Amino acid sequence: MSPRLRNGTRQAATVITVVADVMAGIIGLWILMYLLDANRTNSLVNFVQDTARWLAGWSHDLFTFDEAWARVVAGYGLAAVVYLFVGHAVAGRLRR
Secondary structure, eight states: OOHHHHHHHHHHHHHHHHHHHHHHHHHHHHHHHHHTTOOTTSHHHHHHHHHHHHHTTTTTTOSOOSSHHHHHHHHHHHHHHHHHHHHHHHHHHHHO
């Protein structure tokens, strides 16, 4: 592999890692805001909630725990872990 191609692949891996980390960070921030009972009328809280719901749409309400906080932590937490795992796995593969 040429040095130029190798450098581009490393840059792509870095971008993938950063995107995965930001996605997981937004979801984690929403979990924290939910657990701390953040003011839902605040525009920042609304933005984070909407973005996290969009990112975790596939895992939102996947679990049916009795407690709402447990559903939020499990559903959104699963999405965050999957984004981190997949993003870092793909980036690691590109760096080889």
